[in-house]
Structures are given as structure tokens and as C-alpha cells.
Amino acid sequence: MRNHIVAGNWKMNLNAAESQKLIEDLKSKKLSSDVRVAIATPAVYLATAANQTANSKIDVAAQNMHQADSGAFTGEISASMLKSIGVHTTLLGHSERRAYFHETDELLAAKVNTALKNGMEIIFCFGEELDERKSESHFDVVTTQLRNALFHLDASQWSQIILAYEPVWAIGTGETASPEQAQEMHAHIRAVLAAQYDDALAQSISILYGGSVKPANAQEIFSQPDVDGGLIGGASLKADDFAAIVNAF
Numbered sequence: 001m002r003n004h005i006v007a008g009n010w011k012m013n014l015n016a017a018e019s020q021k022l023i024e025d026l027k028s029k030k031l032s033s034d035v036r037v038a039i040a041t042p043a044v045y046l047a048t049a050a051n052q053t054a055n056s057k058i059d060v061a062a063q064n065m066h067q068a069d070s071g072a073f074t075g076e077i078s079a080s081m082l083k084s085i086g087v088h089t090t091l092l093g094h095s096e097r098r099a100y101f102h103e104t105d106e107l108l109a110a111k112v113n114t115a116l117k118n119g120m121e122i123i124f125c126f127g128e129e130l131d132e133r134k135s136e137s138h139f140d141v142v143t144t145q146l147r148n149a150l151f152h153l154d155a156s157q158w159s160q161i162i163l164a165y166e167p168v169w170a171i172g173t174g175e176t177a178s179p180e181q182a183q184e185m186h187a188h189i190r191a192v193l194a195a196q197y198d199d200a201l202a203q204s205i206s207i208l209y210g211g212s213v214k215p216a217n218a219q220e221i222f223s224q225p226d227v228d229g230g231l232i233g234g235a236s237l238k239a240d241d242f243a244a245i246v247n248a249f
């Protein structure tokens with residue numbers, strides 16, 4: 001169902017004590033009741049984070065998971081392991097996973113299938129690189145990313161999918177897509193979903209924007225009609241900033 005969602009992606013930051021403190025600080029903040037809030041912590045903190053947030057409005061998400069159900073995959077984490085510690089949501093397809101860990105659309109389609117088979121919710125990340133935007137192929141790139149990883153799904157499976165458009169050139173760079181650029185792409189994504197499925201499905205999907213969202217720009221970005229929330233990197237590491245972004249709706 002289409003919701004306002006603000007999710008923090010902590011990436012590979014904070015030690016255990018800092019993680020626990022950030023969560024306690026977040027729990028002490030007044031967070032808008034109209035906004036769903038999630039934090040994707042490093043995997044080693046997920047179990048503690050799930051316990052810490054059990055009676056709060058904060059959901060905990062993984063940053064990644066493996067496509068196999070179990071087996072000889074040293075260092076990897078499965079969907080059933082995540083579920084067994086109370087984590088029911090995972091990011092998939094973050095541009096850093098694509099760039100540094102060679103995650104392809106094909107691999108991501110397999111991860112999507114495994115996550116859904118295990119009843120997980122997915123925050124599926126995608127977005128174009130700077131050269132693709134400069135060459136004006138960004139709409140095609142995004143369409144292809146969605147098609148390759150998600151368009152094999154039945155309409156009913158989309159109830160477990162949240163989309164997160166993250167233009168790579170805006171991640172961690174301080175450069176944000178303008179509200180108009182975000183809206184233009186989100187409207188494109190919804191149109192592509194409507195063409196592939198139908199308008200009802202397109203209108204039911206939450207589409208988040210990610211890339212240098214801060215308290216100072218969140219309200220303007222979130223006010224765009226097709227932007228349903230944000231996936232926040234750097235600013236999710238400070239309780240004050242993250243709470244201000246949540247409350248920017």
C-alpha cells in the first residue's frame with residue numbers, strides 16, 4: 001500500500017554502542033504518526049536493533065541478503081535468518097552493491113524471488129549514473145533496471161515491494177536531484193508500472209527518493225506528488241537530522 005516512508009540506510013557505519021545509542025535517541029524523538037520509519041543497520045546489529053525497536057514505531061531492515069535459502073556461502077546471510085531475528089524487510093539493489101559487489105539485474109531478480117518466497121518486504125533500489133543522466137538515457141536505464149529485476153513478478157507480489165529511486169550522482173555527494181528532477185523520474189516510474197501492470201498497481205506503490213536528502217531539502221522533495229518518502233544515508237546517522245526528515249512531511 002502506498003505510504004509515506006522514511007528509511008535510513010546506515011551503510012557500513014557506527015560501532016555497537018553507537019548503534020544502540022542512535023536507536024535509543026531515535027526512540028526518544030517525536031516521529032510523525034503519518035510516516036512509516038525504518039532503519040537498515042549493519043547486519044551485525046540487526047538482532048539487537050530488532051529487540052530495541054520491538055515496541056516502537058521504528059522498523060528494522062537489512063541492507064542486503066543472499067539469494068540462496070541456505071548452504072555453503074561463507075559470510076552471507078539468508079532471508080530465513082533475517083526473519084528468525086524479527087527482520088522482515090531488506091534493501092536490495094543498492095547502487096553500492098551494484099558497483100562494488102557486482103550485483104547485476106539478473107542476480108537481483110534472484111534475490112527478489114528468494115526474499116518474496118520467504119515473505120520478506122523489499123526496498124528495491126535503482127537509479128542512473130552521472131554519464132547516463134548527461135547522455136539523457138536515465139529514463140531508459142531506470143526502465144531497464146525495473147524490467148530486468150521486477151517485471152517478472154505477478155501483480156499480487158508487488159504488495160511486498162517499495163521502490164527507492166537513487167540517482168548515483170546524488171548519493172553521498174551533497175548534490176541532490178532537484179525536486180522537479182525527482183518528480184519527473186517518479187512520474188516516469190509510475191507510468192512504466194501502469195504500462196506493464198495497470199494504473200491501480202502503479203498508484204499503490206510507494207516510491208522513495210534517495211540521494212543527499214537532508215533536513216534542509218526534505219520538505220521540498222517530499223512535497224512532490226509522486227515522491228512518497230526518502231531513503232536516507234548520511235543524515236540517518238544523526239537522530240536529530242533523521243527525525244527532522246521524518247517530520248518533514
Ligand code: 13P
Binds near residue numbers: 171173212233234
Ligand atoms: P546519502 O543520503 O548519504 O546521499 O545516501 C543515500 C543512499 O545511498 C541511501 O541508500
